Amino acid sequence: MAIEKMALVHIEGALKRVNKTLIKCCESYCFHIITSSKGGDNGKGFRSLKSKSPFAPIMNKAKALADGLGIEIKKVDYDDIDMNVTIDFDNYYKDIESKYNELFEQKIKIEEALKDHSVSLMQVEKLAGLDTDFREIFACKYVKLRFGRLPLDSVLKLDYYDDKNFICYHFKEENGYSQILYVTPAADAVEIDDIFNSLFFERVHLPEYIHGDADEAKTELLKFVKEENARLEEVKGEIESLKLEVEENFLKVTSKLASIDQSYDLRQNVAAVNNKFFMSGYVPKRKLKEFTKSVESVGDVNVIEKPVDSEPNSPPPVLLHNCWLFRPFEMFVKMYGLPNYKCFDPTPYVAVTFMLIFGIMFGDLGQGLLITVLGIILDKWKHVKLAPIMQRIGITAALFGTLYGSVFGNEEIIKPFFKIPSVYEALGYSSEPKDIFQISTILLIAAIGIGVVLVLISMAMNIVTNIKTSNWLSEAVINPNGIVGMIFYASAAVGAALTLGMGINVFTAPYVACLIVLPLVLMFLKEPIINLVNKVLRPKARDDTSNIVHAAKTYSNAVSELDSVNEKEKVLDQLTSLGFVKAQYGFLSLDSYKKINSAVDGNYVFYPFQSDENNVYGVYIAPVKEMPVTERSFAALGFKKMKMPDHIEDIRKEQNLHLSDYMTEAVRKEHKSVGSFIIEGFIELFEGCLSYITNTMSFLRIGGFILSHAGMMLVVSTLAGSETSVKYFLVQILGNLFVIGMEGFLVGIQVLRLEFYEIFSRFYKGDGKPFSPVVATFDAED
């Protein structure tokens, strides 16, 4: 029940085995490929493998064929397919294609004929009333006849041409057009056609095979349409037979082809040198043995496990692994953002709190069970992601419903807990409360209590997480969500509870001074304290800024003196290996470049190398411990990480971009004035204290929704009345469905809000990268 442990593996082997290895990786479904920072041990002479897949055209052919045959391409096992080279695949598809094309051509011909017949039929229908045989019309030698339609506006203009040699018959007027036939002597046909064309006449060419008058022609055309339709069905049947004949094998072959084709896309992550290839990636630790065995079975390939944190630019991806009870709640965690690999998976905590809070807020035995049943149905029928969550929260709602004694709003079937004498006496009531509204104060106080406990648990999680990630002082200790903040919050909450609830005043001078004021002062002085501790305990850290400046200077000088570009990469490696700073090469847009100073906090140096119309290319350098923050800030600016390019040019002289400006900026940020320190410190402290109050008060909604649920059900039962009749059952059913639909939805949203805003904001960052194993897909279109 945690984040899946990952193993970092380097795979190396003979270059000729690279495709087979990549296919094995795809088939394993557990290999998350990364771009290795070095591509090997010494980082020299490596090149990235980039080549266009020779299988891509065949894949396109396979897709077109599948489309034509109506085969839905999906991934299937293809162990028994031993095709490996392009020609094998090509021949296979050509064979099917030749059979298919023959049928396809027949189909097209029939469809074209059908289209012609349909158009003719439509026209003939519009000529209803024409009692002359079409054969006679077509046989006319000295007169020309034209069928078609004329806009009604143009029909009005025909009077103008009274003196011209033509006769126009109007058949039918519809949609702003008149269906007409005009007859003109062959000698005048050109002039008359010109007139009609200028009046926007749209001519229809009737096929010469139609016979008889309009009615007979229509009957004949209908017969043709029927015959062609029958032929079309026959051909479609043959295509269907072909599909059934080839489908099984076609899917296997296409799956294999897709795997091979996809492997070419993955080659850009593979480095090669001296007929050897290297690639890196993450594999879930529990599948490592199986993966190693499968990949090494290719031959001449070795899988070597490396320490999981040895690829700083590609931190391990995150794969959540939870038991069946908690697994559906991973959806909410993913929605917020996956946890960092070094942190813990909050899914169990989310699951427990979600089920608990929902149960409390929506407590009703009948409605809870109904939600569970609905969840089961939706899960089986529609595979809705929310359905398994509905199953679980429905059960907790039913459990709390039993406690509240509520069954579809009826509180008389089961005795509520607050009507048990020992319980209501313990709660301070002398007589049995009539209904839940009488204990509303207790419910609201209990809701705040739940809130205090959850906030404290969240703070504890924040402390543990930050100790694990070595951010102990600034995040785990002196922080509103750290030990100091926890002491303040717990003391204030316990003090308030004892004073207001039990009348014991604990707010004595030492209590206030040590547990309330001191934590506040510590939080206010957070920055100077951290600086002081760093000076005393971590003397090396105090020189961070000057180290950066020095490192950047060294780097700048070294780069400007270097002739060989390969040496630049070496310098970058050397700089990174200094240990106290890290450097990252990449690019960002010109707009973002202008915003760097205002958008990126912390100690860093951005060193621009070159620019084009849109982007600035360069390196940012920051202390190791601040690198994650700097990385996030640069990522937010749209900085795209890149490998050091083969050729870079220094443009400082051209664009007058002086590194010293950036160094001055970095140093300036280090020194903050007293005034700004006080203002910033006060605002941060005020914000922190305000968040304690608002977060705690926010949990009042738990009690509020218990009352709201009871209130809504009271309305339903009032509307239904006490008399057992059809109306009673109708109102009860509709009322309960309405409450389940509306309130269930509202409560779900409110609980999620509590999770994301009140709980997650205290300890969770959600900056993990998802585990994406390489797989063969069918939608890669290049």
Add this chain to the structure above:
Amino acid sequence: MADAITAKARAIYGKRLTKEDYNNLLHKSGVSGVVAYLKTTEKYRSAFANVNETQIHRGQVEQILEKQVFELYSKLCRFMSADKDSFCGYLIKELEIKQIVSALMHISVNLKDGYLLEMPAYLMGHLSFDLMKLSRASSYKEVLEVISDTPYYNVLKPLLNDSKKGEKLEECAVELYSHFIKWAFKAIEKDYKGEDAKSLKEIFLRQSDLSNLMICYRKKSLFNESKEQIKKSLYECYYRVTPAIIDEILSQQDAAEKLLSLLNRIYLKNKIEYDPMFLEIAVRRYNNRFFKKQLSFTSNGAMALYSLMGLCQVERSNLQKIIESARYNRSPEETEKLLVY
């Protein structure tokens, strides 16, 4: 009813073509592509529903677009109060003048059935003279006979009675449009009072100013006509560009530049970029902005109707440019410069 008309006019304007639509239209190949696209838009779907885009002619598309604007106008006019219908007939009046000028133009160049082919047959029965008779007219005299029962007869009689074909065409157009503006003023005075009347009159005065400035600029820069000749072509209706100002500018050496500068100072106010070669585009842009503003803020039904019609004409004109470009393979970039939105 004014509220109903303004609301309806705004709703109709809301269905106008968007920038995205224009962008898509600019990249359509051929008239059929443009028509096929228009069929998918809410505003033009019904107008082109029964049209076969594979066979349609550019002229037919333009006629359909013109007809649609007229139908829209007729529909909105029904909402006008009965006591304010004098001014409402302005579009009919404008179309009548357009038909007469068009017929005279075709007669003057001896195009026998030229006018007939352009004639909007859907206007038959709406105008004060017989369109078919006008289309059959082959001389100025016959035209005068056709319009003998209309006020245009008295306007044109002194000009056409003794003129030969091809003569005094421009004077006829100027006189007719001047007559139209005078008629519009009378109609406005009859139907409206106070601010409503003032703002409606102002529209005509502005349009007259803009037309006069364009006429002066073209005649001066392209044909270098004399001051007296130019003044004959101007509408007898002045607002900010008074006859004295025109007189003064036309007397100067750099009159063309001065005219542009005047146009810019009084109307365009440096907010509209333009190329003097395409001055009418700048004026259309100005009109577009002006009518948009009027439609947004007016509570006068007639003003809303007039503004909407103005905006519809701008859109129709845009489509006309797009169709021309599609027909003659003009590049989308070039055409886009001619559009106003």
